[in-house]
Amino acid sequence: MDVDIHSTMMGQPLLQVIGLSRSFGEFQAVKPLDFNLNAGEIIILTGSNGAGKTTLLYCLSGLLRPSTGNILVGGYDLYREEVAAKQHLAFVPDVPRFYHELTAWEHLRFISLAFGITRGWEKQAETILKEFDLWESRNLYPQNLSRGMRLKLGISLALIRPFKVLLMDEPTSALDPESARLMCDKLLTIKNNGCAIFFTSHDLSMVDTLNGRRWQMEHGQMDIR
Amino acid sequence: MRFWTAIVGYDPRDHSLSHNIYLVYVFIFFSLWGFAVLALMADLGAGILSLFRGTSPIQSAILLTTGILLADVLLRCYRYARRSPFVFSEEDAVLICQTPVDRKQVAIAWLFGDWIPAGLPYAAGVVMLSFACLQLGTPKGIIWSHLPFYILVGFRAASIMLPLHLAFMTLAYVFGALRLREDKDLMFLRYIPIGIAGCVLLLLRFFPTSLLFLLWPIVFPIGAGFGVTSWLAGFSLAVLLATLSLLGLYLVTPRLNLSRASQESIFRHRFKQGRVIGGQTYSD
Numbered sequence: 001m002d003v004d005i006h007s008t009m010m011g012q013p014l015l016q017v018i019g020l021s022r023s024f025g026e027f028q029a030v031k032p033l034d035f036n037l038n039a040g041e042i043i044i045l046t047g048s049n050g051a052g053k054t055t056l057l058y059c060l061s062g063l064l065r066p067s068t069g070n071i072l073v074g075g076y077d078l079y080r081e082e083v084a085a086k087q088h089l090a091f092v093p094d095v096p097r098f099y100h101e102l103t104a105w106e107h108l109r110f111i112s113l114a115f116g117i118t119r120g121w122e123k124q125a126e127t128i129l130k131e132f133d134l135w136e137s138r139n140l141y142p143q144n145l146s147r148g149m150r151l152k153l154g155i156s157l158a159l160i161r162p163f164k165v166l167l168m169d170e171p172t173s174a175l176d177p178e179s180a181r182l183m184c185d186k187l188l189t190i191k192n193n194g195c196a197i198f199f200t201s202h203d204l205s206m207v208d209t210l211n212g213r214r215w216q217m218e219h220g221q222m223d224i225r
Numbered sequence: 226m227r228f229w230t231a232i233v234g235y236d237p238r239d240h241s242l243s244h245n246i247y248l249v250y251v252f253i254f255f256s257l258w259g260f261a262v263l264a265l266m267a268d269l270g271a272g273i274l275s276l277f278r279g280t281s282p283i284q285s286a287i288l289l290t291t292g293i294l295l296a297d298v299l300l301r302c303y304r305y306a307r308r309s310p311f312v313f314s315e316e317d318a319v320l321i322c323q324t325p326v327d328r329k330q331v332a333i334a335w336l337f338g339d340w341i342p343a344g345l346p347y348a349a350g351v352v353m354l355s356f357a358c359l360q361l362g363t364p365k366g367i368i369w370s371h372l373p374f375y376i377l378v379g380f381r382a383a384s385i386m387l388p389l390h391l392a393f394m395t396l397a398y399v400f401g402a403l404r405l406r407e408d409k410d411l412m413f414l415r416y417i418p419i420g421i422a423g424c425v426l427l428l429l430r431f432f433p434t435s436l437l438f439l440l441w442p443i444v445f446p447i448g449a450g451f452g453v454t455s456w457l458a459g460f461s462l463a464v465l466l467a468t469l470s471l472l473g474l475y476l477v478t479p480r481l482n483l484s485r486a487s488q489e490s491i492f493r494h495r496f497k498q499g500r501v502i503g504g505q506t507y508s509d
Contacts, residue, residue: 082482
């Protein structure tokens, strides 16, 4: 797996969140918060349903605009320097999105080309698909894959391109135990390569497995430890 | 476009000879069908042109087309000053807008994807008006020997209307793209098309000749499309305007913020799809 190894910017957090909040009318889904993620950190965000975890992730990924605050990825503002920031940010939603017209293999090609990877992506794609046991399904369309397979394909799309910060929403919720274990191994490798990982999960055992930190979110308020 | 091409049986993955022959047949069929429908609608066009008193049918057609195009552009500018002209689906938001893909290429691709369905009604409209002008100028009625003239006037009108419409639709997209650069939200932009519309109405009321002079870049090519002036000159101007507009879009979009565009357009894409499949809400 080839991940970006240029993640050791001296002293600068890979992800900086400054005064971020998100409201929907009168309802404050995410209350103002500040935090940093450094290289080699894994943060697991837990909380009850409706706590604001997914809203926060969507804000961090750029899919949802925060009501207030700034987000810096690798030192680049997510809105003022969008292209540079997104070079370093990967996001896997809980329900990955795909084009119905492209096969699994074509999706990997699409993402590789979008990131300017014109050579060598085939070998990387093959490695990732074989690791996730998707190689035999590479010519299938996403709508013909099971839910777990679609999640693995979504994760594959994140892993085939370089990044410094990886955001994931419930990455193991639909995976079988073997695939979940493989996923944890991959996250550890990514962490050891100097990237920062931030994901939501209801599986508290991952905190110890990944030697990460657990943050709790309730009613839009995050408890950072 | 996917919906309409699927309706006629187009399969982008089918490269067989029979499929290609079928596509040629579909193209010919719908060209002839479109021609026949527009010719039948020429009566309606003649009726509309007759409502304009004191002007010839051709002058009425020019004024009508100019007015509709101008109103459409101003309306688009007003809409795009408030929300993104680039409409992205949820899939686009994740698979395209999350990547560092060239924003210029995305803008151009989305523009042309929207322009084709938007431009065709304009082309059909001016063809219909051209047929109406021909019909009104032929007191003995239409006979089969007039068919070449119908094809000629239709081609003349459509060949100018399409690049002209592209030029002004692109201009509206440039307007929208200006607002979507980085994290800037230029609220004052929405007042510009309102101001222009107000000025146009005032000039129309008190200084109509001046208005025609100001609208020359629109009026001249449209006039050429209806045979008032040289077709080549009108076509060249329309193509030049389209080129300049596309260049403008090219220059404005490197810093286009696709996150903001997708945030503003995901729900609109759902409603669009809902309308296409009969009002059902689109959801996973």
